[in-house]
Amino acid sequence: MWFFGQGPVIPVLRFSGPIGMATPLRPGLSIAHSAAAIEKAFGLSNCPAVAVVINSPGGSAVQSSLMFQRMRQLAEEKKKTIYTFCEDVAASGGYYLALAGDEIYADASSIVGSIGVIFSGFGFDKAIDKLGIERRTYTAGDMKDALDPFRPERASDVERIKSVQRDVHDVFISIVKERRAGRLRGNDAELFSGAFWSGPKALELGLVDGIGDVRSKMREIYGDKVRLKVVPLDRGGILGRLRRSPATTGYGELTGGRLALAEDVITAIEARALWSRFGL
Secondary structure, eight states: OOOTTOOOEEEEEEEESOBSOOOSSSOOBOHHHHHHHHHHHHHSTTOOEEEEEEEEOOBOHHHHHHHHHHHHHHHHHHTOEEEEEEEEEEETHHHHHHTTSSEEEEOTTOEEEOOSOOOOOOOOHHHHHHHTOOOOOOOSSTTTTTTOTTSOOOHHHHHHHHHHHHHHHHHHHHHHHHHTTTTOOSOHHHHTSSOEEEHHHHHHHTSSSEEOOHHHHHHHHHOTTOEEEEOOOOOOTHHHHHTSOGGGOOHHHHHHHHHHHHHHHHHHHHHHHHHHTTTO
């Protein structure tokens, strides 16, 4: 897309935040909230490429996969090159998104990698024993109460969740090997251990193709007259809720709103924990 001697326009998608985790200020990254922007970015005619800027500590494996697949499908349909750029963090699901890029770039201080799967929780069985609380659970299906935090951990539950994790991890590894074929320089034990690295180390391992930022790289490839056009994602969050007037809200909706707020607070804590793993 060139006009009156100006350079090409490069659409820019910015994916920032945990994947699949809603917080009070904004929804989590997901295919539902990003599909329209992705379609628009790849649908702009005469644009030779799409730039994707990522700042995410990860989250949902499924949402990461769906967003990755949508970008790759459209890139192939529209014959466009994808350049991805890691900002503060492109870890776990964030790196999964980066793999959509034909070329991946990071800042020297970026955190990249964490190619692994994690499940975490708490055990409250000893606490409720001390408090004299009796746990009553009735199930149809022997495994329906697997990983119940209010009873002692069972070895069979641990093995089952680890089996599921191995399956998800294998999918992640296969995508990395496919998208970075011929460029990976680390061994599998190191690359897929769940460890994360700085931008220069990620470059050394072949996880990224260079050190750079979106503006500088696009100018280098397409010339000084290149124009970057940010395509905004559909962001709802707390502002959308504030638009609903309490005067027109019934008691049931108010009650649901309080529950939603409580869930938002919990999710915000979980999201904060994801960022804190990387010192942010």
